[in-house]
Amino acid sequence: MRRLFLDPAALILRLYCGAVLLFLSIPIVVAVGVAFGSDKIARFPPRGLSLQWFKAAMTNSSFLDAMSNSFQLAVLATVMTVLVGLPAAIVLVRRRLPGQGALEAFLLSPLSLPGVLYGVAMLFFLGACGFGLTWWGLLLAHVVIAVPYVLRTTLAVYRGLDRGLEETAQVLGANPWQTFWHVTLPLLRPGLFAGGLFAFLISFDNVPVSIFLTTPNNSTLPVTIMSYLTSQDFDATIGAICALQVAVVLVLLYLLDRLYGVGRLTSFGA
Amino acid sequence: MTNQRAQRTADVELRAFHKRYGAVVAVESLDLKIEPGEFVSLLGPSGCGKTTTLRAIAGLVRPDSGDVIVGGRVMNEVPVHRRGLGLVAQNYALFPHMTVLENVTFGLRMRRMPQTEALRRGHETLATVQLDKMAERFPRELSGGQQQRVALARCLIVEPDVMLLDEPLGALDKKLREAMQVELKLLQRQVGITTIFVTHDQEEALTMSDRIAVMHNGRLQQFGRPQEIYEAPQNRFVADFIGACNFLECRVDARQDGSVVVRLEDGVTATVAVAAGTPAPSIGASVIATVRPEKIILRPAQAKTEGHLYARLEQLVYVGTAIHYHLRTAMGTRLIAYRQNNVAPPPELRAGADVHVTWDATSARLLPD
Numbered sequence: 001m002r003r004l005f006l007d008p009a010a011l012i013l014r015l016y017c018g019a020v021l022l023f024l025s026i027p028i029v030v031a032v033g034v035a036f037g038s039d040k041i042a043r044f045p046p047r048g049l050s051l052q053w054f055k056a057a058m059t060n061s062s063f064l065d066a067m068s069n070s071f072q073l074a075v076l077a078t079v080m081t082v083l084v085g086l087p088a089a090i091v092l093v094r095r096r097l098p099g100q101g102a103l104e105a106f107l108l109s110p111l112s113l114p115g116v117l118y119g120v121a122m123l124f125f126l127g128a129c130g131f132g133l134t135w136w137g138l139l140l141a142h143v144v145i146a147v148p149y150v151l152r153t154t155l156a157v158y159r160g161l162d163r164g165l166e167e168t169a170q171v172l173g174a175n176p177w178q179t180f181w182h183v184t185l186p187l188l189r190p191g192l193f194a195g196g197l198f199a200f201l202i203s204f205d206n207v208p209v210s211i212f213l214t215t216p217n218n219s220t221l222p223v224t225i226m227s228y229l230t231s232q233d234f235d236a237t238i239g240a241i242c243a244l245q246v247a248v249v250l251v252l253l254y255l256l257d258r259l260y261g262v263g264r265l266t267s268f269g270a
Numbered sequence: 271m272t273n274q275r276a277q278r279t280a281d282v283e284l285r286a287f288h289k290r291y292g293a294v295v296a297v298e299s300l301d302l303k304i305e306p307g308e309f310v311s312l313l314g315p316s317g318c319g320k321t322t323t324l325r326a327i328a329g330l331v332r333p334d335s336g337d338v339i340v341g342g343r344v345m346n347e348v349p350v351h352r353r354g355l356g357l358v359a360q361n362y363a364l365f366p367h368m369t370v371l372e373n374v375t376f377g378l379r380m381r382r383m384p385q386t387e388a389l390r391r392g393h394e395t396l397a398t399v400q401l402d403k404m405a406e407r408f409p410r411e412l413s414g415g416q417q418q419r420v421a422l423a424r425c426l427i428v429e430p431d432v433m434l435l436d437e438p439l440g441a442l443d444k445k446l447r448e449a450m451q452v453e454l455k456l457l458q459r460q461v462g463i464t465t466i467f468v469t470h471d472q473e474e475a476l477t478m479s480d481r482i483a484v485m486h487n488g489r490l491q492q493f494g495r496p497q498e499i500y501e502a503p504q505n506r507f508v509a510d511f512i513g514a515c516n517f518l519e520c521r522v523d524a525r526q527d528g529s530v531v532v533r534l535e536d537g538v539t540a541t542v543a544v545a546a547g548t549p550a551p552s553i554g555a556s557v558i559a560t561v562r563p564e565k566i567i568l569r570p571a572q573a574k575t576e577g578h579l580y581a582r583l584e585q586l587v588y589v590g591t592a593i594h595y596h597l598r599t600a601m602g603t604r605l606i607a608y609r610q611n612n613v614a615p616p617p618e619l620r621a622g623a624d625v626h627v628t629w630d631a632t633s634a635r636l637l638p639d
Contacts, residue, residue, distance in 0.1 A: 164363035170350040171328050171357035172377035172428055179351075182380070186367045 028246060035239030043236075057240035066224035067244065073135075073220060074203040077142040081199040082192055084143065085150030089188070092151075093158040104155075111148045115208030118145065123212040138213045138220075142203040149202060150195030157191030197256070201249065221245060279464045280341030280431035281306045282327060287336035289322055296322040298488045300336070304466065304481075309458055311467045311475035314485035315511070320468045323485070324434055327466065329353050341431055351380075356430030358438040362421035364409035370396065370420050371405040377428035395427045396420075398457075415446050422454070426461060433458070435467045439474065451477050472512045476500065484508050500562075502545055504638050509560050516566070516605050517637075518559040525550045530636065532559055535601035538579045541631040548638045558637045565633035566607035568595060569626040570618035579627045581605060586621055595619065597627065 030044045035053050037046025057063055091097065092104050110118065119141070126137040161184075169183045170176070207222045214223050225241060282304040289296045297319040304310045312320035325331040327338055329350035338345045345353055356377075364373050375392040383391075396402045399419040409417055418438060425433055439447045439454075455478045458465050469475050475482045476496045484491040484499060484507075492504045503509035506517065520532040520540075529543050530550055542559045544550050551557050571580055581597035593615055597605040605627065609615060619625060 162359075162361060162363055164359035164361065165365060167328075167330050167350075168357050168359050168363040169365075169376065169380075171330070171353070171355050171434070172380065172424065173351050173354075174376070174380040175349075175351045178380050182376075183365060187365075 028242075031239050031242040032246060033239070034236050035243045037236055037239075040235060053236040053240040054243075056235075056237045057244065060237065062219070062224060063221070063228075063237075063241050066219050066221040067241075067248075069135075069218055070204055070221040071248070073139060073142060074200045077139055077146055077203040078196050078200045080139070080143045081146040081150045082196050084147050085154055085195060086188070086192060088147075088151055089154040089158050089191075090184075092155060104151075107151055108148045110145045115145070115206070116212075119209040119212035122209065126213070133213060133215050135218045138210065138218065141209050141213055142206065145206065145209060146199035146202045149198035150192065153195035153198070154188055154191040157188055161187055193256075197253075200252070204245075204249070279306045279462055282432055282464060282466065283337075283339040284323065284327070285337040285339065287323065287326060287338065288334045289319075289326065289331060290334055295488045297326075297485075300488075300490055302483060302490065302493065304464060306464055307462045309455070309465045309467065309478060309480045311469055311479040311482045312485060313469055313472060313475040313482050313511075314491075315470055317487075318485040319488040320470075320483075320485050321436060322488075324436055324466060324468045327432070328355055328357060328434055354428075354431045356425035356428055356433045358418075358421045358425050358433070358435045360437050361441055362409075362417050362438070364417055364420055364424075366409055368408075369405065370401065370407050370409065370412070373409065373420055374424045374427055376424060381428070391427060395423045398426075399423045414442050415450060418442065418450060422457070426457075426463075430463065432464045432466065435465060437468055437470070439469075440471075447474075454478065476512070484511065486511070502635065503560070504545075506558065506637055509637065514563050514606055514608075516561045516563065518561070518603065518634075520557060520559055522551050522553050522555045522557060525553065529631065530557075532557065532636075534559075534579060535599060535603065538577060540579070540629075540634060542634040542636050543632055544636050545638050551636070559634050560637055561629050561634045563594070563606045564592075564608040564610075565629050566605070567628050567630075568597075568607055568609065568619060569628070570616060571624045571626040574624075580624055581627050583619060583621055583623045583625050586619070595625075597625070599627075 033044050033046060035057075036049050036051070037043055038048035038050035038052065039046060088103075088107055092100060097103070122137070122141045122144075123133075126132060126134075126140075131137050165187065166179050166183055169179045174182060205222055206220070207226055210220045210223050211226065214220055219227075221241070225238060228238060282302075284300050284302040287297055287300040287302075300319070300323060302323075312323055314320050322331055326333055327340070327345075329338075329345065329348065333346065340353065340355070365376065368376070371389070371392050374395055375388045378388040378391060393402055393405065396405055399422060401416060401419055401423065404412060404416060404420075409420065412420065421438065435454075439450050442450060451474060467475070467478065476499075479496055481493060481495055482499050483493045486507050492499055492508045494502075499508060500512055503512065503515075509515045509517070518534055520534045520542075522530050523533045523539055524531040526541070528546070529541050531539055532542050533539050540559070568583075574580055579599065581599045583595055584598050585596040587594040587596070590611070592608045592610050595607045595609065597607060599605065607627070609619075
């Protein structure tokens with residue numbers, strides 16, 4: 001190990017990795033750090049420690065409503081995304097349909113479409129349908145942009161599966177439904193969970209699409225943060241909100257890890 | 271229990287089975303009848319249609335035309351899971367998310383057998399393949415040979431009418447493969463189950479099968495006992511694919527009872543057997559005689575005698591149990607001869623030497639077509 005440190009190439013690699021990690025984490029450290037400051041204005045590093053901004057955030061009903069709304073939206077969007085992505089993956093991998101490549105490209109296309117463009121388009125579309133700006137329209141929009149993530153991870157896992165597994169199950173007496181339930185679904189689980197996690201985060205974080213589709217009554221957390229930042233002299237409450245949002249994600253990841261093991265979600269390694 | 275299974279075992283018949291993929295013909299008008307309890311290998315190089323045939327019997331491939339009949343029942347419209355078959359797929363296809371016991375009891379659980387009964391039978395079956403201690407392990411924790419036995423146990427536990435094996439030994443190393451061949455064959459005998467075994471390994475097919483169906487380019491080339499296939503190949507493909515074989519182009523000189531005298535190169539003549547049931551070719555006809563390398567007798571050539579076949583010894587290959595002699599005749603025909611190492615090889619048989627090539631009159635055969 002000592003030799004590794006002395007080797008210049010290894011040293012450079014370590015420094016490089018360290019720099020990348022630092023670059024990724026500094027904004028979060030700053031935002032969370034600001035929240036613990038006692039200054040009126042957001043400042044880093046904070047002078048003096050206090051929890052007043054957390055108190056402010058926890059008593060600010062627009063932030064709390066937005067967070068609760070974002071959470072519900074993300075959970076439901078994740079469920080619906082899986083319900084769309086899984087059947088799509090099955091059709092794309094196991095069926096032979098004309099235009100299969102086109103269908104796959106179409107389902108994955110939200111990945112390559114700018115969010116703002118899609119947000120505007122969705123706004124006009126929902127309006128033209130007479131759907132208007134409702135919570136369900138927002139949910140629909142989130143599902144569309146999240147589907148590619150579930151589809152991609154599930155497709156990758158499914159395409160890597162030995163076809164003989166499903167075939168052997170059938171020959172040994174499993175009907176198509178039993179084959180799906182006892183063999184296909186458990187084996188696709190890593191892809192579904194990884195994709196579902198992405199879907200949750202995509203929905204929970206989204207600004208460019210949500211900003212066109214939210215109303216003051218059903219604003220999401222990122223949109224509320226945005227408007228708070230632009231509409232008034234913002235104080236460190238914003239830092240506390242960011243810290244809470246990070247905490248929600250971390251707690252979720254932790255729970256998933258405890259319940260299933262993040263390692264197990266992505267593979268069947270021992 | 272063995273009796274009960276023996277009663278369940280079924281015959282398998284393919285009638286004019288035909289399957290194409292796009293422009294490629296996978297299997298062409300295949301007729302095959304496999305007796306109850308028989309161990310039949312489908313043998314051929316990759317792309318010969320053997321796997322397509324197996325998959326058609328399983329119901330995983332739909333015939334373009336023709337019938338798949340198992341136990342007297344036409345199976346064409348019967349879904350895969352109701353055919354009552356067993357399968358050991360290539361690479362075993364053990365379910366990685368299930369323990370060994372869960373894998374083995376899979377078929378029983380799908381048939382909604384009560385839990386306790388399924389578990390009891392699962393342990394019992396694992397014991398027959400000496401894996402009862404591994405019941406709670408996961409497949410990835412087992413060696414290749416153990417995985418193979420789990421796959422076999424998972425297949426046998428459902429007491430299938432027919433067991434389908436798709437190159438189940440392909441992933442094992444040579445030693446283990448040979449051990450498993452014997453084990454598998456013994457187990458099959460005990461259970462008495464009709465077994466269809468797909469392989470491209472001719473040695474494996476010869477060792478294990480009651481009968482072998484040799485396939486090539488989607489067509490059945492020959493269907494017979496291993497000895498028939500080896501000793502009396504019906505065409506050049508079968509002769510060449512099963513073991514090594516020398517092909518000698520020659521002309522018929524005279525016809526005898528059950529054999530012909532042929533003229534090889536340089537006026538050399540030899541007596542060659544004609545397959546029973548095939549008419550002897552007319553005198554002067556151009557034919558091909560076959561001789562297996564182990565049937566060729568090599569003698570040091572002191573003085574060349576008119577009418578005998580001589581060849582130059584080009585290369586000797588030592589393979590442990592035998593020496594392979596690569597020869598070339600005066601006319602340029604290449605021959606190969608094997609000589610067992612049971613006695614020391616004569617020193618005169620060295621590279622560059624001229625040798626006298628001969629064989630027993632019954633060892634050379636005329637190819638039927």
